[in-house]
C-alpha cells in the first residue's frame with residue numbers, strides 16, 4: 001500500500017472512531033456466546049455444552065460447562081457411552097452444564113434469572129432450574145427433543161411456568177482475536 005492510500009485510509013478510520021460502533025453484539029448473542037465459550041472447557045469428546053445464568057440487570061451470575069465433579073479426575077472417569085457396564089458410562093458421573101452454572105453462582109440466588117444454554121435441558125436439569133427459581137431458558141439446539149427425558153423436562157418446565165424458547169443467533173460466528181483493536185490510533 002502506498003503512502004497516499006494508507007494516509008487516506010487512516011483518515012477514514014479516524015472519522016469512523018468519532019461515532020459509536022454499530023456492529024457490537026447484542027445482549028442475547030453475548031450471553032449465548034458466553035455459554036459457548038464456557039463449553040470450550042468441556043472434556044467430553046462428543047458434546048460440549050455451556051450455560052450462562054443472567055439476572056434482570058443483564059449481569060452474569062453463573063456460568064458452567066459439562067464436566068466431572070470436583071475431585072473426580074477427568075483422566076480416571078469414563079467419557080464413553082453405551083458401554084457394556086453402565087458403571088463405565090459418563091452419564092452416571094458427568095455434571096451437566098446447567099447444574100454447574102447454577103451451582104457456580106456468584107450471587108445469593110438465581111431467582112428470576114434467565115439461563116442461556118447450548119442444548120435444551122434434560123429432566124434432571126429442569127428440576128434444578130425450577131427449584132433454583134430461574135424463570136426463563138433460552139436454548140440453541142434441541143437435537144433430542146423427542147427423547148423421554150426431554151419430553152419430561154418440558155412437562156415440568158410447563159407445569160412450573162418456566163418459559164423456554166429457541167434462540168436463533170443474529171450472527172453465525174463470533175470471532176475472538178487476541179490483538180487489541182484501534183491499535184493504529186496512537187496519537
Ligand SMILES: Nc1ccn([C@H]2C[C@H](O)[C@@H](COP(=O)(O)O)O2)c(=O)n1
Nearest residue numbers: 047049066094096097119120121122
Ligand atoms: N442439556 C444438556 C445435555 C447434555 N449435557 C452433557 C452431558 C454429557 O456430557 C453430554 C451428552 O449427554 P447425553 O445426551 O449423552 O446424556 O452433554 C449437558 O451438559 N446439558
Ligand SMILES: [Zn+2]
Nearest residue numbers: 096121122125
Ligand atoms: Zn441435564
